[in-house]
Amino acid sequence: MIRVLLADDQALVLGALAAVLRLEPDIDVVAEVGTGTEVLAAAQRTVPDIALLDVQMPGRGGLTVAADLQRALPGCRTIICTTFSRPGYLSRAMVAPAAGYVVKDSPPEQLFDEIRRVHAGLRFVHPALAAEALAGGASPLTGREADMLRAVKQLNNGLKAAGYPTV
Template structure:
């Protein structure tokens, strides 16, 4: 019996996937969670063989949880399942020790196949995505640049960002400027979009 943990915030998606995977004779869903902070505790409790993790989750991100999970329960393989095939996501997933990376496009049948492959020791990654991740190169942004960009997502003003990150407004503008330069964009919002697009956020 293959024991699965399923982390996905959208209730309907979670339920549908659970039902679907439950149809496989040798699969058993031992835990379903909708919050990133519950992943590790529930995994320690239920000891799944494979964890299917979404990235965008309330609480801790699926990528963070993946790293923590590999640490806490090395026997459990991690399969990232996400809406967005961002190159940086794939890179970070690999660094976090994930064994597979699937996007939510593509047919559902892929899912059970991927679980079995991962358990067989294979790595499951979309080939086109792997190429994109390599060609995109590593994240050029420094920690503070990421922080500042992340604080700018909702159209916050420089003063707001400075307040959130606990920096001088002047410094914030400098970081924004350098982030804009590195992303080859023209203003703050374009930089945010570019960074998100590449999974650098």
């Protein structure tokens, strides 16, 4: 059995993840927590093989918690499970170190497969997100956010050239 700890601050998401994972014959959900500050104590109590962590949680985020788990329970491997399919988060997750990175809009079968791969000692990242991260560098900004920053910079330059105060 693959022992899994779940950490997500959205109760509905946490409950749904637990319910769907419990349908798999080789996966045992051993703990469910709603904040990052609860993860380490729950992990020490239940000794999971895999910790499935949300990136943003109250108290401590999943990337910080992944590093804590690596130090305290080196046999527990971490998968980041998030709504953020951003290359910057992926890069930070790999440094944390997380063994996997899955986006919440992925099909359940992909999550099951990723848990099994990570449990087998492999690392897994969705191929499209990995390619985007390699092509786009380490910025956590989306393309649209980067465009907005460039537009503000251009506006500031125009205002400054005209003698107006800048934003």
